[in-house]
Amino acid sequence: MNVANIGIIFDEVNAEKNWANGSNVFENFLFEILDHFRLPYKKINEIDEYSDFDLLIVGHTSNSVAASAKILAYAHAGGTVVSYGGLDAIRSKLGFANMFSSSKGYADLSAFLNQPTPLRFLDAQPWIQKGNLEVKEFGTVSNEANTWQGASALQKIQYGTGTIERWSIPIPQTIVGLQQGTKAVVEDGTPAPDGSANLDEDILKAEDGFELDWVLDRAFTESGMPYFPHPYADLWKEVIMEHLIKIALGKGLTLPFLDLWPAGVEHVAMISHDSDLNVDESAQITLDTLKAADVQTTWCMIAPGYSPSIYDQIKENGHEIALHYNALEMEDGVWSEETFHSQKEWLEKTTSTAQIVSNKNHYTRFEGWGELYVWCENNGIQVDQSRGPSKKGNVGFLFGTCHPYFPIAWADEKNRLYDVLEIGFLTQDLNHNTLSDVSVIQPFLNGVKLVNGVAHFLFHQHHIYNQPKVKEAIIQLITTAKEQGFTFWTSKQINDWERARRSVTIDGTSRSGIKVTSLDEESDFVLLIPVADNVESDLVVKRFGICCKQVRVN
Structure with missing residues (x-):
């Protein structure tokens, strides 16, 4: 089975005009999504030739007559066009009109994709048909108030001998x-109406800019703990992948991609610690607990730090030393690159570490959009x-x-991708007397397994030492996760692996099969090749509800 040839239109000239006007072109993040899965594609411009592609994705384009004509000509000649919103310039030519004004809401895709959960979106641009082209509609979208009627999530428009899937x-x-x-984060976020998350505390944090709904997007455990159960962003990534793969399979082609973890690693978990009060006894009990559980973790250090003997043990036991950047004003912290740099230098000198790889901000302090990533x-x-969250x-x-x-930058940096891997966390200090209890462990592990992500839990050494129930919680987490096939990695290990994956290129077909190149000859990568038929075999796994053959790359 040959590999589908995908082209992604991205008009750099038009993007430059947007950036000059201060407008974001977040369509650029599509490349990060596909690169994460190592899906093969070619980035092309409006002036390039389209006819060689089996599938054409409209990433970012101008609304010019010439650009629209090329897209329509490609579809009319038998090509398949995919667009995520947009295509306003050809809307009327296809016989459509805008249906509703944009709004936040939910898409139900369960009837045609492997997505049983309605997925939250932050904007929608549904079309209503006014012409007579053959159109098939899939899924539904509704706004938060559920007042929309008849809006579809996906329209497959027959145009000539090809299709436009919008x-x-x-x-x-x-x-x-x-x-x-x-x-950008410039003010406090809206607190939870039930008083369980006081974001309005005059401390700017990452969570002040979150986009979920307190009522519609939260669930409760059997013990009454509120939590956000759905990895919506990751599920949307899977929607993109499943849709593209099914289009390719429908053409008798395939779209190979790289599995997210190495052969033999089923799921990945991570534990990090924030040293905060820096009490040696709290570090020691944490070290002893982790040694008994045979788990290596990431230790985020804040000044003044531990005694040298503690750092010796951290290193000897295979843990990672990381930065816990302190910009909390009430502790005389400062939000500045100079302070960030000085704290990082302090840590490397104090711990005799040549290069600190990872950071987590104290109290999840965050402001602006991307300056933290620039400092990193x-x-x-x-x-x-x-x-990650700081509240119950x-x-x-x-x-x-x-x-x-x-992460992607703002328009002032031309929406580039920062060379900093973000690994967010799910919760902190389970069983702490003011935070969540252990009833959230299983829902979080289930959500991570659903999308093959990282189950990242934060535990402060101080709370492990001072609250026995927190120590019980970390032991329960480790035991439960291991029983369910999770492998514990440090932040550095995850970073090394993801960057190694990005060196793998799936670059086409040959008579001997799919060609894969890699700059890393030691990692145990697994290539997944989607197949049209349901096949039961030890060498076949399901991803996005689709059977995929596994091929070891190294």
Whole structure:
């Protein structure tokens, strides 16, 4: 089976005009989504030739007559066009009109994709048909008030001998909004109406910009703990993948991609610690607990730090030393690159560590849009873990994701991707007397397994030491996760693996099969090749509800 040839239109000239006007082009995040899965594609411009492609994705394009004519000509000649919203320039030519004004809401895709949960979106641009082209409609979208009627999530428009498959939702932009917010963090977020998450505390944090709904998007455990149960952003990524793969299979082609973890690793969990009060006894009991459980974790250090003997044990036991950048004003912290740099230098000197790889901000302090990531880049920090909850009432998939990803910049940096891997966390200090209890462990593990992400839990050494129930919780988490096939990695291990995956290129077909190249010859990558038929075999797994043959790359 040959590999489908995918082209993604991205008009750099038009994007430059948008950036000059201060407008974001978050469609650029589509490349990060596909690169994460290592799906093969070719980035093309409006002036390039389209006829060689089996599938044409409209990423970002101008509304010019010439650009629209080329897309229509490609479809008319038998090509398949996919668009995530947009295509306004050809709307009337296809005989459609805008249906509703944009709004937040939910898409029900269960009738045609492997998505039983309605997925939250942050914008929708549904069309209503006014012409006479043959149109098939799939799924439904509704706004938060559920007042929309008759709006479809996907329209498959027959045009000539080809098709135009247009989503009502600008999916890449929705993913960005869920993961990073829709604006810079410059003020407190809206607190939970039940008093379980007081975001209005005059401390700017990552969670102040979250885009979920307190009522519609939360669930409760059997013990009454509120939590956000759905990794919406990751599920939208799977929607993109499943849709594209099914189009390819329908053409008698396939779209191979790389599995998210190495052969032999079923699921990945991570535990990080924030040293905060820096009491040696709390570090020691944490070290002893982890040694008994045979788990390596990531230790985020804040000044003044532990005694040298503690750092010796951390290293000897295989744990990672990371930065816990303190910009909390009440502790004389400062939000600045100079302070970030000085704290990182302090940590490397104090711990005799040549290069600190990871950081998590104290109290999840965060402001602006991307300056933290710029500071990380400038200081050699490759991983950030600052995006997570600090309150009892907003634990879970607060930012819709448990996948490691490279965040996107604002328009002032031309929406580039930062060279900093974000690994957010789900909750902290289970069984703490003011936080969530252990009833959230299983729902969180289930959500992570659903999308093959990272189950990242935060435990402060101080609370492990001072609250016996927190120590019980970390032991219960480790035991439960291991029983369910989770492998515990440090932040650095996850970073090393993801960057190694990004060196793998699936670059076409040959008589001997799919060609795969990699700059890393040691990692145990697994290539997944979707097949049209349901096949039962030890070498076949299901991804996005589709049977895929497994091929070891190394």
